[in-house]
Amino acid sequence: MDKNSAAALYKKMQTEVEAYQGLQKSCVKVVKQRAMLESQLNENKCVLDELNLLGADNKVYKLFGPVLVKQELEDSRQNVGKRIEYISKELNSSNNTLESMEKDMHKHREAVSKYQQQWQVAAAMK
Secondary structure, three states: OOHHHHHHHHHHHHHHHHHHHHHHHHHHHHHHHHHHHHHHHHHHHHHHHHHHHOOOOOOEEEEEOOEEEEEOHHHHHHHHHHHHHHHHHHHHHHHHHHHHHHHHHHHHHHHHHHHHHHHHHHHHHO
């Protein structure tokens, strides 16, 4: 293997490493986002559980800025249910994104490994 092909091989390996590192950083962001969504989902499920314990004679208030505004119980249940649905969809989306990123990371790891092996063979032949 001549000097130019060794340099080209090294450049390919470096490109794969950089792509892998970029995916790692993105992956960390998605994991943080997913954790936040899971927290919001659990919180909203607890709120819905509490709302389901209330009877028709109970009063429900919602905080709008600095003001508490009376709200119908059924409206509150529906709003929280819609929030749970939305958060669940976002959570599924982030899970799918993370799964796709992990597959891409695996491909880059394999490519780096392949280039490293080729590099070692070339170095041993010198």
